[in-house]
Amino acid sequence: MPITVLDVEPPEPGVPQEIEPGLYWIRMPLALALNHVNLWLIHDGKMLSIIDTGMDTEATRAAWSTLLEGRFAGVPVRRIIATHLHPDHVGLAHWLCERCQAPLVMTLGEYLSARLIQGRVAPADPASIRSFYGEHGGGKRELDALEGRARFYVETVPDLPLAFERLEEGQRIRMGGLWEIWIGGGHSPEHAAFWSLERNVFIGGDLLLPRISSNISVFSLEPVGDPLAAYLRTLRRLRDLPDGALVLPSHGRPFRGARFRVAELLVHHGERLERLLEALSGVSRTAAELIPVLFERKLDRHEIGFAFGETLAHLNRLWLSGSIERVVEPGRIRFRAPVTTLEERQRAAQLALEQSGTAEC
Numbered sequence: 001m002p003i004t005v006l007d008v009e010p011p012e013p014g015v016p017q018e019i020e021p022g023l024y025w026i027r028m029p030l031a032l033a034l035n036h037v038n039l040w041l042i043h044d045g046k047m048l049s050i051i052d053t054g055m056d057t058e059a060t061r062a063a064w065s066t067l068l069e070g071r072f073a074g075v076p077v078r079r080i081i082a083t084h085l086h087p088d089h090v091g092l093a094h095w096l097c098e099r100c101q102a103p104l105v106m107t108l109g110e111y112l113s114a115r116l117i118q119g120r121v122a123p124a125d126p127a128s129i130r131s132f133y134g135e136h137g138g139g140k141r142e143l144d145a146l147e148g149r150a151r152f153y154v155e156t157v158p159d160l161p162l163a164f165e166r167l168e169e170g171q172r173i174r175m176g177g178l179w180e181i182w183i184g185g186g187h188s189p190e191h192a193a194f195w196s197l198e199r200n201v202f203i204g205g206d207l208l209l210p211r212i213s214s215n216i217s218v219f220s221l222e223p224v225g226d227p228l229a230a231y232l233r234t235l236r237r238l239r240d241l242p243d244g245a246l247v248l249p250s251h252g253r254p255f256r257g258a259r260f261r262v263a264e265l266l267v268h269h270g271e272r273l274e275r276l277l278e279a280l281s282g283v284s285r286t287a288a289e290l291i292p293v294l295f296e297r298k299l300d301r302h303e304i305g306f307a308f309g310e311t312l313a314h315l316n317r318l319w320l321s322g323s324i325e326r327v328v329e330p331g332r333i334r335f336r337a338p339v340t341t342l343e344e345r346q347r348a349a350q351l352a353l354e355q356s357g358t359a360e361c
Contacts (some may be wrong), residue, residue, distance in 0.1 A: 001243045003210055003257035010253065014063025016041060016071055019254065020199060020246075022176045028054035028063060030088055032302065034212075037088040038250050040203055044176040047078040050102075051194070051203060052250065053092035055156050060092055068100070077102040078175075079165065083205035084188040085114040087156035089250065094159040104164040107183060109190030111164050116221070117153050118160065124150040132220035133308060135333050137286025142304050149305040167192045179203075184238075186231020187214040195241070203248045208238055208261060210252040213268055217309025218316055228269065228317040232353060235262050266353065272314050273323075273349035277337055280324055281345075284336035287312050321352040 011017035013036075016024040024041040040051040054060040077100035082090035084106075093104050104111075117124040129146050138146070167173075169183040179194040184207045194203040206214045216231050241247070241258040248254050255261070272294055279285065279293045287308065291299075294314070295307045315335050318324045324337040340348070 001257050002260050003255050005210060005252075006246070006254040006256075008253075010036075013059070014067050016067060019248075020201060023199070023201070025248070025254070026067070028060050028088075029057075030055060031057070033300070034251055036251065038248065038252075040248060041072075042175040043072070043075065044078075044174070047076050048072060049079050049081065049175040050077060050096065050100075051081045052083055052089045052205070053080065053096050055088045056091040056095065056158060057156075061095060064092070064096065064099075076100075079103055079105045081167075081192070082106040082110065083193065083203075083250070084191040085110045085117070085157075086188065086206070087153060089205070090114060090160070091156045094161055097161045104161045105167060106164055107167045107190035107192050110188060110192070111160070111166075113189050114157060114160055117150070118157060120150070120154065121221075124153060126150070128220040132223060133288075135331060136308070136312065137288030137332070137334075138308065139288065142288060142308060145301040145304040146308065148301060152302070182237070184231075184234035186216045186227045186229075186234055191234075199246075200242060200244065201246045201248065202241055202258070204238075204250075206250050207234060208247055208258060208265075209249045210247075210255045210261065212251065213265055215306045215310055216313045217306065218312035219309060224316060224320075226313075226316055226320050228313045229320070229355070232266070232269070235265055238262050269314070270349050270353050273318060273352050274345050276311075276314055276318060277323065277340060277345040277348055280335055280337040282337070282339040284327060284334040286332065286334050287315055290315070290335070317352050318348070321348075321355045323348040323352055 011025055011027050013029050016026055019025050022043045026039040027036050030037055042049045080096050080102050082093055097104050126147050130143050133143055133146050167181050171181040172178050177196055177198045179196050182193040182195055184191045187206050191205055191207055193205055193207055216227050218225055239259050239262050243259050244256055245258055246254055247258050275293050291307050291311050294311055299307055319326045324335050327334045
């Protein structure tokens, strides 16, 4: 079935909107081109479970204060869940956990990755950023933007609780009914999502969005990583969702039609792989030179980092599937492909989509 969005207007910032019994949609502002994040709150009749926190800003703190002192005044919070490590999802966890005297709940991979970035360890330290992206052809503008992106994380995730409760694949937790934990990869290391067979509702975080595609990036900590393969595996699993399931995304409106959206995203990534194969046909280029192939419009400083990482993710997928070469020279890494026909590029892109292997060492 094609995508159908939930026929309700998005809530005002910090105003809970009940979309299922005891399940509330909360929207918080973001000072970015993507100007909002959806959060979810489940009230089981006695306690609250909060899913994602928003970014650590005065506006978000004020909105949470209004919500917790108003509609849900006096209701204890059982847990504060972060689907993954990005600032709009975990940024305010330290403040909310302390205010509500509730534990942080997330996967081990996401928690430890957040700790690494907070400590300015790769991929967030300036030396790693400039070395890694410089080898891939990044100039001063790109390198300054990428370093600024790392600083942005530390500023918007200033702290985390020193302890947490761990989410694992297949685990079930009770939040107004049973929810099964699904773990997805590609967008982040161990992104948690929540499936309720009873409600026919899937809280998907950034794994499945109705209009935009989730960013899939390679970082300096794992330079030959294959996050796109991880995301493709996640998409294939998401095809198991019933088509009538209500998907609650972190950006955009709740929607039905998960299988249709998965099919759209598979086509989207296949087209990106084909475009890179065409751009590399018979020539060698750096990742920086290939960014305009995938991102034709002018990018702001914040978007450059996403675009660079996403371009590398698609290049690594092609390289690891054997469709292109990765040529390492002193201070520079380039990619190249043989001269190919349209039909050959389509076959190579399809192979890259279907494979999930890694390069031989």
